[in-house]
Amino acid sequence: MRVDLLTREYPPNIYGGAGVHVAELSKVLADHADVHVHAFDGPRDGNPVPGVTVTGYDYLDGLEGNDAIKTFGVDLQMVAGVEGADLVHSHTWYANLAGHLSGLMYSIPHIISAHSLEPLRPWKREQLGGGYELSAFAEKTAYEGAAGLVAVSRAMREDILRSYPKVDESKVEVIHNGIDLDAWKRPESLDEAEAYFRSYGLDPDRPTIIFVGRITRQKGVPHFLRAVAQLPRDIQVILCAGKPDTVEIANEVRGLVEDLQKERDGIVWIEEHLPHDKMVFLQSMSTTFVTPSVYEPLGIVNLEAMACGLPVVGSDTGGIPDCIVHNETGLLVPIDQVDDGTGTPKDSTQFEADLASALVEVCADPERAAAMGKVGRKRVEEQFSWDSIAVKTMDFYRRVLDRF
Template structure:
C-alpha cells in the first residue's frame, strides 16, 4: 500500500512518545514492503533560511520535513495559530512536492495535524485513519477550563468524527475517545504501541559505573524518566519519598527528563524536605539512560493520566523492576504482581507500599522484570503491530468530505466528575 503519514513530530524532531511511535511504525511498514511517505516539520523556531524543506529517504521511508513559515509564531505563546500555520505549511508541501504520487490512505497522528490530514484525504478521495494518542480532557482530568483547551478538544472531536477509522493505543483510551467524541466504540481499533528491545540493552561494562555514580554506598535507586508534566505524577513519587526512606534509609530518586513541571517538582522536593535525595538529571543520552535502567532498583511511573505508557515498555526492555500506577494504558501494560507492582493513581500511601514491596524483595522484583521483558516479543512486537495497522488501512472505507458543526462542551467536567484523588491541574492558559 501507499501510505501518507502526517505527524507533527518525527525524528530528529521528537517531543514525546508520539514521535518514537510514528518512526517505528513507518519504518516497519516500509520494511514490510509498503510505500511510506511521512509528512512532518522542521524544528520549532527555525525557518526556511536556517532549515529549508527536506525531501529524503531514511530507513526506506520518504520523509518530507517542512520548513516553518516566516510568521513570528511561538508554540508556547500562540499554540493554535502556530498549529494552523504548521498545517498550512504541511498542506502546501504535500500538494506541491508529491505531485503524481497518490496514497491509498492518509494516517493522521493527533489533533495537531487534523487540518492538513483532513484536507488531503478530502482532496485525494482516500480513507482517513486517525490515531488519537491522548486527549485534552484526559490531560486535564475532564476539565476544559481555558479557551485553548476548548479549541483543542473541538479539533480532536472533528478529527475523530471525520476519520474513516480511529485507532487508540489502549482499551482505556478507546473508552475515553468513544465517550468524549460521541463515537461507537466498534469504530475504534485498539493497537498497542510496540518496542524494539535490543535498543534498550545496556552495555554490561557501563552498568556498575552508573549505579556507583548516583549511589556510591549502594543506596536504593528509584528512577523516573519521561516528560515532566503534572499529569505524569512525579510529584506523588516525591511526596511518597519520606515514607519510603523511613523503611529503606538512603533511598534516592532520579528524575530524567524535561518539561513544564520541572520547577514545580523542585519545589515539591523542598516542601517534603527531600531535596538532597532527589536528583534532576534533565535529558539523558540514550546510552546513559539505558545503563541507568539496568542499575536502578526500580523504575517508578506514577502517572495520573497515561494513554499508554511506552516508557513502561522501555523500562521492561532495560530489565528494570516496574512500579506503576493503573492510570489508563499503564493498567494494561503492567500486570500487577506478574510484570510489575501497581497502585491507584494519585494514592501516595499506596505508591510508597508498592515501592516498598519491590525494595523489600529484590528476588521477586527481578522475577517480575524477567517476565515483563519476555512479554515484549509477544505482545509488543513492532512488526506485528505494523501488520495489524496495514490491515486497518486495507479495510478502511473512503468517506466523502463532511461538514461538521462544533461539538457542545459542558460547562462542568466532561467526564461527569473529576477522577478520585486527582487534583485538578491549572488551565493551560490563564
C-alpha cells in the same frame, strides 16, 4: 499502497512517546508500503529513517501569535504535500486537522492514532489559553470525521468513545504501541553502566527507583515526590524529568525535590534529555521503574523499562494495566479518580501512601524485583514487538480502505 503519516515529531526532533511511536512505525511500515512522513521543525538533512520519504515544514512567515495558530499554518502546508497518497494517518492534535482536510481534499481515508485526548487534558488551558479551544476543536472535528481510529490501549478506546460519542465504535481498533527490542535491553556487561551510575553519586548496592517523563500534570510527578518522602532513606531516586508544561508546576516540582534533598541523599534530578545509551545505563542499574501518572494512554516508557528488565510500579489507570501484569511484571497502585477529565485522585494522600507502599515492597525484595523484570522482558518480546504491530496496522489499513 502509499501511506502518508502526519506528525508533530520525527527524527531528529523527538520530544515524547508519540514521536518515538511514529518513528518506529514508519520504519516497520516501510517493508509493507510506500511510506511518506510529513513533520514539523523544517526540512530534514538526509533521510533519518531509511526507506521513508520525509518532508519537513517550517512555521509560515508572518503567522504570529498563539502556537495553535502557527500549528494550523503547518497543517495547511501538509495538506498540499499529501497529494497522491492512498491513505493518510495522523498523530496527535498537532496533525489531526491536516489529516482531516487531506481526507476531504483528496477523497482518501483519514486514520488517527490516539496518543492522548484533549478533553482529558483540561489543564492545558494553563499553557495555551484560547489555543486550547483550537486544539480541542481540531481534535474533535478530526475524530468525528475519521474513517478509522487506532487506540493504543483498551482504556484509550473507552476514552475515545466516552469523549466523542458521535464516533462509530466499529471504527476504533486497539493496536498497542511497540518497543525496539534491540535498542532497549540490559547490556551484557554492566561495567560502563555502573561507572555512569556512580558519576551521579549513586550507590549501585542501594535500591534505586527511576522515573522518566515530562513534568506535566498527567505524569503525576508531585504525587511521586510526596510518596518518596515516605520511603526508607536507603532508597535512591533518579528523576529524569524536564520540559515543564508551566512555570507553576516547574516551581512545585523544584520545591519538592529541594525539600527531599535537604532531608536525605540519593535524590538525583536530571533535567536535560539524556542520550539513549545513558538512559539504558541508568535503567539497567536501577531496581524498579515508576509510572505515577494520573492520565496515561499506554506509556512507551513502561515498555522501555520492561525491555531493560525492570519491574514497573504504576498507577492502575488508563493504558498502564495493558503493560503491567500485577504481581508478575510489577505492581499496580489503586487510584480512585475524580471524573472531571483531570484524573485527579479523590484522596491524594491515600494514593501517595499506596504508591510509597508498593515501591517499598519492590525495593525490599531485590530477587523478586529481578524475577519480575525478567517476566516483563519476555512480555514485551511476545506482545509489543514493532514487527507484529506493523502487520496489525497494515491489516487495519486494508479493512478501512475496503469499506471507505
